[in-house]
Amino acid sequence: MPLDVLSSNLDDVRRYGLTRLDLSTRAVARVDTSEFLRHFDGPDSLLPQMLHGVAAGRWALHAFYPANDQVIADIGIVIPASIARDAKFRLLLNGQTELDRIEHRDRVFSYSHWFMPAGHVRGFRSVFAPNALGDWARLSIVFDEPYSGLNRHFRDVWNYAHSGMLGGLPDVARIHRVASPNANQPSFLNGGKTAFENLCGIAKEFGVEVRNGAKSVLDWGVGCGRLVRHFNKETDARVTGIDIDSDNVAWCNANLRGTFHTVGLHPPTELPDAAFDLIYACSVLSHLTEPDADAWLAEIARVLAPGGLALLSFHGTSNSISYLSRRPSELRRVLAGGFFDKDVSNDLKGFIPSDEYYRQSFSTDIWWRRTFEKHFEMAAVEVSVLSGFQHIAVLRKK
Numbered sequence: 001m002p003l004d005v006l007s008s009n010l011d012d013v014r015r016y017g018l019t020r021l022d023l024s025t026r027a028v029a030r031v032d033t034s035e036f037l038r039h040f041d042g043p044d045s046l047l048p049q050m051l052h053g054v055a056a057g058r059w060a061l062h063a064f065y066p067a068n069d070q071v072i073a074d075i076g077i078v079i080p081a082s083i084a085r086d087a088k089f090r091l092l093l094n095g096q097t098e099l100d101r102i103e104h105r106d107r108v109f110s111y112s113h114w115f116m117p118a119g120h121v122r123g124f125r126s127v128f129a130p131n132a133l134g135d136w137a138r139l140s141i142v143f144d145e146p147y148s149g150l151n152r153h154f155r156d157v158w159n160y161a162h163s164g165m166l167g168g169l170p171d172v173a174r175i176h177r178v179a180s181p182n183a184n185q186p187s188f189l190n191g192g193k194t195a196f197e198n199l200c201g202i203a204k205e206f207g208v209e210v211r212n213g214a215k216s217v218l219d220w221g222v223g224c225g226r227l228v229r230h231f232n233k234e235t236d237a238r239v240t241g242i243d244i245d246s247d248n249v250a251w252c253n254a255n256l257r258g259t260f261h262t263v264g265l266h267p268p269t270e271l272p273d274a275a276f277d278l279i280y281a282c283s284v285l286s287h288l289t290e291p292d293a294d295a296w297l298a299e300i301a302r303v304l305a306p307g308g309l310a311l312l313s314f315h316g317t318s319n320s321i322s323y324l325s326r327r328p329s330e331l332r333r334v335l336a337g338g339f340f341d342k343d344v345s346n347d348l349k350g351f352i353p354s355d356e357y358y359r360q361s362f363s364t365d366i367w368w369r370r371t372f373e374k375h376f377e378m379a380a381v382e383v384s385v386l387s388g389f390q391h392i393a394v395l396r397k398k
């Protein structure tokens, strides 16, 4: 069985072993199964921790399109191991219930959550009446009793409804640099709107109203303005954006409303003390080494106003488990309190003055909590908010 298509059935691995396909050479290499299984067999198995550590809230809208006078939504969802695998939930489109639904095993989440028991990774194709569409399609997952407590964790997702909304977006190369090679202009627009709405909702819950009233907002790691474009459209906020990628900063200054600055790889910045009512960072801490994350948190704490909020996304326990599920030695180290930052990313190569700085970084929620609490008063961790898998730390000035 190739490691790349590992299923949840460890018996198959025991029986047939594992192979890994090297995508560059197409060569198939045999994986040492005994080393792999050592982490999943016996009393010291990682599986219980993995099952326990997958947070609620992981779901995704894979596709959304009109077909035959109907609207179709393809969804994947991971049901936490702590609840019944056939827990009932509905999908709503702008508040309207599905007309019909076909269920299947979701392929995307089956890959990243291969260790989940059958029935806990589900996919379905939902059919809606077309009159449910406005400018934006808002999709909501609603669990029935006794699981309605989960509803606040499964955050709504927004999808644009008309191609006319795709104007003025950055080119695809820029989008790939700040998102993934699979990203495109529609996913950039949808992801930005979804992140913007969910951050506004969280900020409001914690006492900062973004939509009404000109707030001074800092986007740390602004990229090419995935969220700023929605702040520009829907709020009066005075936006400042900072990034280490001067080329994207120039794009923001030319195309968005706000003030955008290039900053060095290491703080301090020239931003004034206590200047911002709301600071957010989407997928920035998830790319820094441990010392860089710590140094930047001190800087962000310095520029946050008393009474303000910082909403910072990070890769916590749940996402460490899915990202490292095929690298059990690394995962074991992280779950024991370590920090993983070995995967250097080439995404910013040629755009920042170091090929080593930008990484994929992961640790447990407890590790992150301890680190945040050195610099901030911690109000909450909201799970699976950004892109359905990064948690958001809700932080106040100490």
Ligand SMILES: C[S@@+](CC[C@H](N)C(=O)[O-])C[C@H]1O[C@@H](n2cnc3c(N)ncnc32)[C@H](O)[C@@H]1O
Residues within 6 Å of the ligand: 177, 178, 179, 220, 221, 222, 223, 224, 225, 226, 227, 242, 243, 244, 245, 248, 263, 265, 281, 282, 283, 284, 287, 296, 348
């Ligand atoms: C994954 S991208 C996300 C961009 C944007 N926040 C978004 O959601 O589309 C991470 C961004 O953080 C920037 N970045 C990385 N480290 C940074 C740092 N220490 N200070 C400011 N920006 C940083 C990168 O250049 C990149 O634009």
